Amino acid sequence: MALKLIGNRVSLFGMGRLIFAVDQPSFPAVENKLTAFLKSKLHGLNLETMATMDNRVSLQCQAG
Numbered sequence: 001m002a003l004k005l006i007g008n009r010v011s012l013f014g015m016g017r018l019i020f021a022v023d024q025p026s027f028p029a030v031e032n033k034l035t036a037f038l039k040s041k042l043h044g045l046n047l048e049t050m051a052t053m054d055n056r057v058s059l060q061c062q063a064g
Contacts (some may be wrong), residue, residue: 017048020059027057 022030039045042063049060 016063018042018061018063020061021056022059024052024055024057 020034022034038061042061045061045063047059047061049058051058051060
């Protein structure tokens with residue numbers, strides 16, 4: 001399984017955007033654990049978009 005943090009942007013208002021990419025075959029096994037971990041660490045996390053491309057699942061989230 002590969003998990004990469006692709007980008008992080010933090011604004012002056014304390015909100016940030018995170019983009020995670022996970023290998024598509026691994027995603028079903030880690031989706032619930034990843035979501036629970038991120039919500040426990042980043043309160044107010046919202047999933048904005050989910051996309052698949054090049055055998056990866058990309059999750060774009062906003063935290064604030």
